[in-house]
Amino acid sequence: MSAPRRLEVNEVWKSYGGDLYAVRDVSFVLEPGEFLTLLGPSGSGKTTTLMMIAGFETVSRGSIRIDGRDIADQSPEHRNFGIVFQGYALFPHMNVAENVAFPLRMKGMGKRERLIKAAEMLEKVGLEGFAQRRPHELSGGQQQRVALSRALVFDPDALLLDEPLGALDRKLREQLQIEIKELQKRIGISVLLVTHDQEEAMMMSDRIAVMADGGIVQMGTPADVYLHPATPFVAGFLGETNFLPGLCQGASEGYVSVKFRNGEIGRARPPRFGGVPATGDKALVSIRPERVRILKPGETMDSVIEGRVVSGTFLGRHARYIVEAEGQQVVVSTTEWSEATAVPPGTAVRLGWSSDDAQSLADVKV
Amino acid sequence: MTASSSGALPQPRRFLRLLNFRDSLWLLAPIATLYGIFALIPFALIVRFAFADGGTHFATVLESRILVRVATNTVVISLMTTVVALVLGYILAAGLWRAGPKMQRVMLAFVMLPFWTAVLIKNFAWAALLQDNGLANTILQGLGLTNGPVTLLHNRLAVIIGMVHYVLPYAVFPIYSAMQAIDRKVERAARSLGAGTPSVIWFVILPLTLPGVYSAALLVFVVSVGFFITPVILGSPADMMIANLVNYYVRELVDFNAGAALALMILGAVVPLIVLQQSMGRGGRHGAH
CATH class of the missing domain: 2.40.50.100 (RNA polymerase II/Efflux pump adaptor protein, barrel-sandwich hybrid domain)
Structure with a gap:
């Protein structure tokens, strides 16, 4: 596992033309190994911010840096983030092992080697024995773990999670929150989570950035933000x-x-x-x-x-x-x-x- | 249906319920009548013609010296049409998929145009374009690519051009609908995992649209096998297809029985393909929701 890197979002703005800004002047640093959550209601700009970091949205103004290097002009495939999408976005035509090995294949790793690495990753999330299954044969929680494995297997600079637990029922959600948090600590990766669920944010995060109207209103530890809120x-x-x-x-x-x-x-x-x-x-x-x-x-x-x-x-x-x-x-x-x-x-x-x-x-x- | 229900009604309530349940079926009566008159009855007649005098008419057809030649023509021309239509159809479907809403409407109109145009008009239009002093030759000579006119009409190339034009919508729509079923997030996921555009197409889009391609291939092939007027107008006698042979029996030789026998043989060859095509629409989506 390579060391996680420092992700710096610096005065980033996003406009779709005109004076309407989806994201306004957002700045934060995701320290190596940190779990930071962008928490806000829909329309607060949290997902747009994540997609700018991932490279699927262009940055109107500002910079996004990895260890000081600006990546705002790089296309998504040249950035090095593991992303878990809402609904997981697994490849339906590939089995679990092929899904997890896909990023290694894109890096040109040989078949034997990448399948071994994929199997090791699947073992870490407790999915050994599921390698040959197709995604639609798995439960929601299992699909979620496959998505996590696929996003982690290639040693990304950081893990980006876009409402990754939204589709699951409450009990499973809480269980996976704990699992993800433990996995994050074990692997030592930095995580940026986007969610509208304040309990999820409190449970998992080292720090929470509360967003509204495209900007960060307050950022701090869960206890600090909860006990000493800045605004109504x-x-x-x-x-x-x-x-x-x-x-x-x-x-x-x-x-x-x-x-x-x-x-x-x-x-x-x-x-x-x-x-x-x-x-x-x-x-x-x-x-x-x-x-x-x-x-x-x-x-x-x-x-x-x-x-x-x-x-x-x-x-x-x-x-x-x-x-x-x-x-x-x-x-x-x-x-x-x-x-x-x-x-x-x-x-x-x-x-x-x-x-x-x-x-x-x-x-x-x- | 009416005759039987006006008879004895042992359980009126049950009958009423039946009437209720069948309400929607009554609406099908006109089309069922039409279908019966124009499809089922003629089909019954064909079967009767074909099997009159036992199997002798089938023997007549099978002994025909041009049957193999014509059947081979049909398969080869249909396969070539299918391949060309799939390649063009895939590109068109992809363009349609990726186009903005406005552009999409314009493209759809152009894809649908051959659907709404009579096949005769399309064929004569191609004849006009491809003839020795037609538009295609004028352009070729104007560009200095050829000295004299190139023979573009009354050959296999012209038949395939005319047929592809006709079957293109049949190729585009199954592929297009397979593309539309792809979750855009899956594509983004591939990108985030290091796949550039060629890799996304090769490893994700293409495999996910293959069921649509197979479905389109069968559909286009089945439609192509039945072509009749296009080989006559755009082709040469050497490009005779199987439907033309039916016509030959019926109109030139006035042998209705042999024509009917051949028609049944074609049907027997094509029905399995139709069944296969129909069953693919349901099973071919990788079991995704």
């Missing part, structure tokens, strides 16, 4: 959150104080970008449901607001309360639930959170 879009796209609007009451000790609708004051981390809001500015705070607590009598936290329980639902892994507070509904998720301690609807409660768990958001559209 990121906060809402990754899991569930409570948005509490208010007015800034000033900043101190690295936190901002926000006065909510009912006049209560809570503290939160300052926005990730756009600077600390001035006193009197509008502010929007995001708090994840599992980071808000219903306080016991006498208990206190950094920020406390009052409310009234509307409903409580036990969901197995956790329980979910809806609490009327600050003139809106606040969702509280807790794993501390028993029939004895359940808070009945109509009960007046105090909600609290730690200032580090609340994140004020930048005042932008995405």
